[in-house]
Amino acid sequence: MNDLLRIPCVLMRGGTSRGPFFLASDLPRDQAQRDAALLSIMGSGHPLQIDGIGGGNPVTSKVAIIGPSTIKGADVDYLFAQVRTDRQYVDYSPNCGNMLAAVGPFAIEAGLIEAKGRNTLVRIHNVNTGKLIEAKVPTSGRDVIYLGDSSIDGVPGLAAPIALTFVDAAGAKTGKLLPTGKPVDVIDGIEVTAIDCAIPMVLMRAADVGLTGYEDPQSLTDNRDLIARMTAIRIKAGERMGMGDVSDMVIPKPVLLSPARKGSTLSVRYFMPNECHPALATTGAVGVATAAVTEGTVAYDLAGRPSLPAEIGIEHPAGRLDVQLEMRNGAIAAGLVRTARRLFEGYAFAKPLAAIEDAA
Incomplete structure (x- = not known):
């Protein structure tokens, strides 16, 4: 395994989406190298993502990158990456609110924020849009509570509720609620x-x-x-x-x-x-x-x-x-x-950038 990159990873379900969560510090700082690692990890460019951990569908080909907040008023940064299944491309233009549901639990368990009381407030800065979202995560002591009696359509079973509040979501990318200036x-x-x-x-x-x-x-x-x-x-x-x-x-x-x-x-x-x-x-x-x-x-x-x-x-x-x-x-x-669940933790393995370029 010496020729593969070994990167700590947690696979999580957030809402009706699923994907790997990474600490920003564990991924390459250079965006080209980071994208190459994500494409390799997910198996992008194949409809089944057979050579990676992606699920062959946009809702299961998502990545969350989490780190300490870089702005005042937030606890953590959340950079979302939509990894294309049909070709090798990483898109950072959108936010994903379903994956967002798992950001708070991941941040607490990664030690980025301390759990407090029965519900821990995590203020999340979405790097993609610059917007702030508040998440109330059920906790007990220092632990995240995943089991509960809430359900969301599209996910089987019951889980603990995670309340999300989009504080001011208007103009996430363009700065305007109605970017053309007209409602129609x-x-x-x-x-x-x-x-x-x-x-x-x-x-x-x-x-x-x-x-x-x-x-x-x-x-x-x-x-x-x-x-x-x-x-x-x-x-x-x-x-x-x-x-x-x-x-x-x-x-x-x-x-x-x-x-x-x-x-x-x-x-x-x-x-x-x-x-x-x-x-x-x-x-x-x-x-x-x-x-x-x-x-x-x-x-x-x-x-x-x-x-x-x-x-x-x-x-x-x-x-x-x-x-x-x-x-x-x-x-x-x-x-x-929304609800969330921690599914798997360990290491994801990526081909080095040089190996990907040689294969191309």
């Missing part, structure tokens, strides 16, 4: 809302693209005409949002909206961007909920024109996710509950 734009004949809240998204009515919005994720992923159409729309939207050429980025995410069918506020199908999410991204839920209370967006009328404070229930393929919205210090704060 028309792109390729389709009314869309280009919104940047927790993560940039392009919201559109499912009916406007000839769908019910209740289709199962696999059939939507297999609908290549739909994917091509939404790709064209999101690339044009990215330009209007001031993000430049987004063809190689996973943001903005396309999202299809429909009226709720089971007593919630809205129904969604969230894309990553070329595959339909089996459930719903946490950041996506925050953005959709905020759009639902923003007058003039494509979500506002579908949601019944709610006003703050509000609980926005969002139906997704695996069930439902509820988001609590309120005003805090002049900005919308979004709260929701």
Whole structure:
């Protein structure tokens, strides 16, 4: 094993996502070397990621890099990396709110923050967006509590609840809630809302693209005409949002909206961007909920024109996710509950950069 890089690693589930967690100090400082290590560890460039620990799907090809905070008011830094499965590319443009649920537990167990009382508050600085998120992690003494009686749709079984609060998620990448300056734009004949809240998204009515919005994720992923159409729309939207050429980025995410069918506020199908999410991204839920209370967006009328404070229930393929919205210090704060679990700890092995370059 002398020719492989040996890197301490913890595999964790956060919300409906899963991936390895690393201390920033354990990874190469040079970004090119770090990316090469992550691509090798995950097995990127193969649809099954057979030569790595990735799961062959965007929700299981995610990486969290954690370190001491570099800003005031936060306890830890969290850098999220979306590792592509279809080709060797690491994308740092988005945040992942599901993986975020495991950041607090990992930070406590890594000794970056001390557990205090029954719920330990961990203030997380998301490096990708510069935003602050508060996580209340169930603890006992110095230990993280993972077992509990809470459930989230898309994950089997019960676990301890982790309350996340996005303190001010608007303008995560562009600095504006509505980066085009309008609640609705028309792109390729389709009314869309280009919104940047927790993560940039392009919201559109499912009916406007000839769908019910209740289709199962696999059939939507297999609908290549739909994917091509939404790709064209999101690339044009990215330009209007001031993000430049987004063809190689996973943001903005396309999202299809429909009226709720089971007593919630809205129904969604969230894309990553070329595959339909089996459930719903946490950041996506925050953005959709905020759009639902923003007058003039494509979500506002579908949601019944709610006003703050509000609980926005969002139906997704695996069930439902509820988001609590309120005003805090002049900005919308979004709260929701996720769960997490520590799955495995040990070492991940990566090919050195020279070996990867030789293979290429």
